[in-house]
Amino acid sequence: MALYTAAASVLAGLERREGALKTLVYKSRFQNIKQLYALVSETLRYSPVLDSIMAGACLLKAEKKLSPHLAKVLVYDLLFGKGLKCGGRWKVLVQKHRARLQAELARLKVRKKVSCNEDLLAPTESGNKASQVPRYVRVNTLKTCMDDVVDYFKRQGYSYLGRASRMEELSSLSGKQFFLDPHLPELLVFPSQTDFHENRLYITGHIILQDKASCLPAFLLSPPLGSQVIDACAAPGNKTSHLAAILKNKGQIFAFDLDPKRLATMSTMLVRAGVTCCELASEDFLAVDPTDPKFSNVSYILLDPSCSGSGMVNRQAGESTPSMERLRALAAFQRKALGHALRFPALRRLVYSTCSVEKEENEAVVWDVLQEHGPVFRLVNVLPSWPHRGLATFPGAECCLRACPTATLTNGFFVAVLERQLEHNGQGSCSAPPIKAEVDGGEGRGPCATRKKRRKKGPCVQ
Numbered sequence: 084m085a086l087y088t089a090a091a092s093v094l095a096g097l098e099r100r101e102g103a104l105k106t107l108v109y110k111s112r113f114q115n116i117k118q119l120y121a122l123v124s125e126t127l128r129y130s131p132v133l134d135s136i137m138a139g140a141c142l143l144k145a146e147k148k149l150s151p152h153l154a155k156v157l158v159y160d161l162l163f164g165k166g167l168k169c170g171g172r173w174k175v176l177v178q179k180h181r182a183r184l185q186a187e188l189a190r191l192k193v194r195k196k197v198s199c200n201e202d203l204l205a206p207t208e209s210g211n212k213a214s215q216v217p218r219y220v221r222v223n224t225l226k227t228c229m230d231d232v233v234d235y236f237k238r239q240g241y242s243y244l245g246r247a248s249r250m251e252e253l254s255s256l257s258g259k260q261f262f263l264d265p266h267l268p269e270l271l272v273f274p275s276q277t278d279f280h281e282n283r284l285y286i287t288g289h290i291i292l293q294d295k296a297s298c299l300p301a302f303l304l305s306p307p308l309g310s311q312v313i314d315a316c317a318a319p320g321n322k323t324s325h326l327a328a329i330l331k332n333k334g335q336i337f338a339f340d341l342d343p344k345r346l347a348t349m350s351t352m353l354v355r356a357g358v359t360c361c362e363l364a365s366e367d368f369l370a371v372d373p374t375d376p377k378f379s380n381v382s383y384i385l386l387d388p389s390c391s392g393s394g395m396v397n398r399q400a401g402e403s404t405p406s407m408e409r410l411r412a413l414a415a416f417q418r419k420a421l422g423h424a425l426r427f428p429a430l431r432r433l434v435y436s437t438c439s440v441e442k443e444e445n446e447a448v449v450w451d452v453l454q455e456h457g458p459v460f461r462l463v464n465v466l467p468s469w470p471h472r473g474l475a476t477f478p479g480a481e482c483c484l485r486a487c488p489t490a491t492l493t494n495g496f497f498v499a500v501l502e503r504q505l506e507h508n509g510q511g512s513c514s515a516p517p518i519k520a521e522v523d524g525g526e527g528r529g530p531c532a533t534r535k536k537r538r539k540k541g542p543c544v545q
């Protein structure tokens with residue numbers, strides 16, 4: 084399919100609420116995913132401006148064969164993008180109207196008293212939220228260490244302010260300042276506009292650009308060195324590489340994902356991050372047999388299944404809130420995947436996470452599955468100092484963590500930690516020592532500052 088028609092069908096799919104932008108772009112099977120994603124997301128960003136220009140130029144009235152979505156993509160590329168490099172007959176058709184469209188753009192700028200195109204874009208709700216979220220940088224301890232990275236940034240002219248004592252301090256960052264995060268020991272925090280995508284440390288896998296909320300699952304799972312771990316829905320693999328760093332590559336991670344393209348990206352990323360303890364499989368996690376002897380020692384599972392993504396602050400305009408029907412379908416899969424994960428006989432601890440803020444995908448899923456696996460697994464009250472907790476939809480839901488731009492300066496996120504109760508040690512393969520005391524670690528000791536020391540006693544999860 085040609086670029087413009089592919090982009091138009093993604094726009095149509097978004098309007099019909101068939102899925103999130105990324106999902107629809109992947110589903111299109113267009114050969115250059117990056118190019119298609121960039122074109123659609125930019126067209127969405129300019130959508131109200133394009134509507135106004137097209138209406139002013141009477142484009143759709145004059146060209147009845149042109150669908151509104153295709154017209155929008157073409158006009159975007161003509162006026163704001165690369166200038167219609169391809170497009171065949173559609174290009175010829177829109178170019179007939181070039182002068183009218185350019186005149187409408189100029190008129191709009193005069194009316195809005197702006198001189199550049201970007202200034203036509205009103206600040207969006209998601210743009211406002213995004214600007215509240217700092218730039219988080221996870222130091223990849225498989226390749227480097229915190230001291231070396233801090234020194235590197237100091238040499239680049241940044242001032243290091245030490246470990247923030249409270250979350251609120253992170254929102255006061257400006258210019259070239261950075262903090263060590265108050266909760267996560269390997270996380271640096273920079274002002275929100277900081278872009279490290281071209282940075283040498285990022286390109287070589289020494290640092291990973293990962294939102295703080297998305298660092299919580301591996302941190303809270305905290306498998307001890309030598310553990311066998313499953314990452315059930317793993318691609319593109321940021322959490323897998325975090326798990327490998329926690330394991331210091333000692334142990335084994337079985338990582339599954341249904342999507343071969345995402346797995347291919349993940350494989351490149353894991354090599355770059357120096358991960359050597361991970362076995363990737365292009366497999367449906369629901370079809371993985373928990374009784375397979377290969378998994379008989381798997382005692383930690385991270386389950387970060389497909390979700391609506393409604394917590395992501397960079398969701399595009401046009402990616403509306405998920406419909407009830409979509410939420411129901413997602414929740415049904417999430418429930419199945421969580422129930423399936425709890426069937427692994429040696430499982431001790433599981434982390435369930437989503438980047439959704441919908442209770443249907445979060446508290447409701449956890450509650451339903453706990454009903455079924457009730458006395459065997461319990462919810463663990465993690466990070467007592469974390470300010471944003473699970474919605475009070477069932478007793479104990481406050482054990483779960485929520486995250487959002489305003490309360491935690493992160494993307495919207497949800498995490499629940501489940502543990503096997505000691506008297507329900509599965510089928511005898513769980514021989515590790517009790518872990519309740521570690522998990523209930525007191526707030527007064529501070530968030531994992533002494534992680535190395537406490538590791539001797541077991542995983543640092545509080």
Ligand code: SAM
Pocket residue numbers: 315316317318319320321322323339340341342345366367368369387388389390
């Ligand atoms: N944990 C990943 C990370 O941190 O980079 C992100 C995972 S993403 C939220 C969800 C993933 O689940 C997608 O890559 C999707 O392809 C995968 N997925 C969906 N259904 C699956 C299934 N039945 N089995 C395995 N993977 C699945």
